[in-house]
Amino acid sequence: MNVVFNFNDDLTSHKPLEYSYICSIIMEQKFYKYQGTGNDFVMIDNRLQTFDKNNTKLIASLCDRRFGIGGDGLILLENHNSLDFKMVYYNADGNESTMCGNGGRCLVAFAKHLEIIKNKATFEAVDGLHNATIKDDIVSLQMQDxxxxxxxxxHVFLNTGSPHHVQFEDDIANFDIRTKGAKIRYGAPYHTEGTNVNFVKKLSDNAFRVRTYERGVEGETLSCGTGVTAVAIAMHVLNETSNTTVDLKVEGGTLQVSFNVEDGIYKNVWLIGPAKFVFEGTI
Structure with a gap:
């Protein structure tokens, strides 16, 4: 699907500031939209360094679901001196953020679309190097140890490229994740820096349902890659599963996390699931 957004003077004069702001900053910007189990991203090819990376207001406007393109975040694909590419990730609030697992998987699919890679990739993100493979719509991304x-x-707390609070919740289907998640996200000991918050219900010995409140989005996302990675490892630490391959059912589908454990260190951690193109356009 190809979509072209045209904002003329008559339209912007009757719309909120976000429309006028976008139009005043960029005359035309090509973008792509990708999603991984419902976690969606605005993708921009910034290999020529034409995008204003420091303009948080612009990035937030592009991620706005009512007055922009809409997405849980915005990702720039940039050149790297020795690797296939570099990933620069921004939350929907416009601020550059920590690692995004589903975003990384979607960026691999985007890189293949741009013919930068074929079936394998090595790229740099804010938390270091990542390896990945892609076959059809399934992208496997190696996470940090x-x-x-x-x-x-x-609860359990750990960092899988982004900080994550993990706790059980029996009535997960009817849980008020926005209210309860925000309370934990801003509460002690996290405060200003904050954390992502994952609520978990055990389904079987190797399957768990997960709902995640994401900082930067300030609400629930349909899926969180670093979040399910944190949940899989936390469940293994708590002896809720003895499996080293764990299925995670999120609101947008199912992801899988596999790992090895050596001397208490979780290594060879892989996040596996679909990453799909949605549409492209010019704004």
């Missing part, structure tokens, strides 16, 4: 998992009476 995890050597520290903090367990508490009520």
């Amino acid at each position: 995890v050597d520290t998992v903090n367990t508490y009476k009520t």
